Amino acid sequence: MTSAVPWSDPKFRPGYLTRTPTANSAESAGVTKAVKQRFNPRPMKVLVVGSGGREHALVWKLAQSPHVTQLWCAPGNAGIGKERLARTGGPVQCVNIGAEDLPKLVAFGLEQKVDLTVVGPDGALALGIVDLFQSRGLRIWGPNQHAARFESSKAFSQDFMQKHGIPTAKSGTFNNPVAAKHFADSLGGRCAVKADGLALGKGVLLTGNVEEAGSAIDDIMVSKAFGAAGQRIVIQELLEGMEISLHALCDGRTAKLFPPAQDHKRALDGDQGLNTGGMGTYSPAPFLTDAELAAVGRQILEPWLKGCATEGIDFHGLLYPGVMLTSAGPKVLEFNARFGDPETQVYLTRLENDLVELLEASIDGTLDRIQLKWSECASVCVVMASGGYPGNYPRGKIIYGLNEVEHLPNTKVFHAGTAMLGGDVVTSGGRVLGVTVWAEDLAAAKVAAYDAVAKIRFDGAHFRRDIASKALR
Numbered sequence: 500m501t502s503a504v505p506w507s508d509p510k511f512r513p514g515y516l517t518r519t520p521t522a523n524s525a526e527s528a529g530v531t532k533a534v535k536q537r538f539n540p541r542p543m544k545v546l547v548v549g550s551g552g553r554e555h556a557l558v559w560k561l562a563q564s565p566h567v568t569q570l571w572c573a574p575g576n577a578g579i580g581k582e583r584l585a586r587t588g589g590p591v592q593c594v595n596i597g598a599e600d601l602p603k604l605v606a607f608g609l610e611q612k613v614d615l616t617v618v619g620p621d622g623a624l625a626l627g628i629v630d631l632f633q634s635r636g637l638r639i640w641g642p643n644q645h646a647a648r649f650e651s652s653k654a655f656s657q658d659f660m661q662k663h664g665i666p667t668a669k670s671g672t673f674n675n676p677v678a679a680k681h682f683a684d685s686l687g688g689r690c691a692v693k694a695d696g697l698a699l700g701k702g703v704l705l706t707g708n709v710e711e712a713g714s715a716i717d718d719i720m721v722s723k724a725f726g727a728a729g730q731r732i733v734i735q736e737l738l739e740g741m742e743i744s745l746h747a748l749c750d751g752r753t754a755k756l757f758p759p760a761q762d763h764k765r766a767l768d769g770d771q772g773l774n775t776g777g778m779g780t781y782s783p784a785p786f787l788t789d790a791e792l793a794a795v796g797r798q799i800l801e802p803w804l805k806g807c808a809t810e811g812i813d814f815h816g817l818l819y820p821g822v823m824l825t826s827a828g829p830k831v832l833e834f835n836a837r838f839g840d841p842e843t844q845v846y847l848t849r850l851e852n853d854l855v856e857l858l859e860a861s862i863d864g865t866l867d868r869i870q871l872k873w874s875e876c877a878s879v880c881v882v883m884a885s886g887g888y889p890g891n892y893p894r895g896k897i898i899y900g901l902n903e904v905e906h907l908p909n910t911k912v913f914h915a916g917t918a919m920l921g922g923d924v925v926t927s928g929g930r931v932l933g934v935t936v937w938a939e940d941l942a943a944a945k946v947a948a949y950d951a952v953a954k955i956r957f958d959g960a961h962f963r964r965d966i967a968s969k970a971l972r
């Protein structure tokens with residue numbers, strides 16, 4: 500770490516950062532032994548569904564749990580396959596089943612008698628993986644298909660927000676382009692035009708005038724740029740302000756809010772270029788005081804919980820509202836019904852609770868008995884992507900330097916699009932790695948994260964150089 504450590508600050512607790520457990524460290528085994536003796540953890544076999552950076556972070560954190568005796572990830576990636584369990588020292592196993600191959604996943608769960616399945620991606624949730632597993636008597640964490648509509652239908656979410664008084668943008672939902680254009684005109688063409696259904700995070704077009712809005716509506720509804728997802732669209736007024744990611748773990752009755760994080764959705768520095776799945780995150784995002792965060796949480800989550808109760812929606816999982824902090828107060832841009840990617844990478848490197856226990860409480864409706872505990876570190880995740888992403892990109896590029904970074908303190912390289920080819924780790928997706936560093940403050944975490952990024956190389960690699968800059972201005 501190149502920034503100065505505040506040794507003179509009496510609040511600084513030496514050793515605190517390096518004590519953050521990692522699944523592979525001997526130290527973590529020591530921590531686990533103590534925890535084991537105290538809590539007599541129940542042995543559990545766990546399956547994580549998905550293959551991205553978010554799932555690597557989930558696996559990494561679950562592997563630290565003294566409960567976990569076996570851990571699979573379907574389909575996983577090269578980094579996930581290298582994790583080991585703190586309790587047994589045994590390896591995490593990648594299983595060659597796609598995240599949306601529900602029949603094979605449920606057969607695997609039954610065959611292996613999996614005690615808990617944890618779902619990462621939205622696609623599997625929208626297809627009803629939770630309902631299917633539950634119908635076969637398998638315990639699974641995530642919202643059911645009905646509850647997952649908060650993400651799988653923007654029209655549903657928008658209607659819900661309006662009905663239940665959740666602050667959001669002025670908007671309309673349309674099944675035909677003529678009415679849609681009329682509404683866009685009434686906003687002077689300054690709109691967010693959104694395909695109703697799931698579109699790999701790409702189904703939103705931002706427009707600045709009437710002509711752009713008209714072409715965006717035609718692209719989605721007439722040319723079907725996002726396929727069936729765009730049969731219906733939502734148009735929102737264009738909001739200005741600082742955008743943050745909120746996460747709340749929910750159990751049907753209680754929603755526990757995480758600290759705020761900020762993602763960087765555009766491909767290039769200064770929020771230029773195309774929208775991506777997310778090029779980097781950091782947490783905490785310092786745009787709200789604790790009191791303001793609590794107020795924002797209340798404004799969004801209280802009516803949301805009441806609305807769910809009124810409409811018979813039993814949401815056990817993670818609610819991720821994308822929020823714009825506007826001059827007229829916070830406004831929800833969208834709801835996701837899963838952990839964010841790459842928000843999870845910064846959250847789980849700060850979370851001090853046992854993740855298994857949190858997810859179990861989210862399933863059982865006992866979150867009110869649990870207090871979320873966050874380390875005082877700041878965490879920064881810089882995504883390294885394939886050249887060309889979010890457009891077309893090559894695969895199979897050898898990644899160099901991972902071994903060098905593995906030994907850096909308070910650093911974890913979460914794999915997203917990687918695979919093993921012979922003995923090499925190679926690129927296999929658009930977002931390749933999430934280089935994540937935690938430190939005593941954001942400035943130090945940012946410097947160290949970019950020091951680590953500089954040691955990793957692959958042909959065509961690109962990354963933003965301004966992750967966390969907005970917070971440091």
Ligand code: AMP
Binds near residue numbers: 736764833
């Ligand atoms: P969504 O998938 O709905 O979160 O939209 C993707 C991105 O588009 C968001 O992260 C925002 O950066 C931007 N966006 C969405 N809706 C709006 C809006 N109403 N005003 C301004 N920007 C928006």
Ligand code: GLY
Binds near residue numbers: 762840842
């Ligand atoms: N961080 C963006 C997303 O997970 O949708």
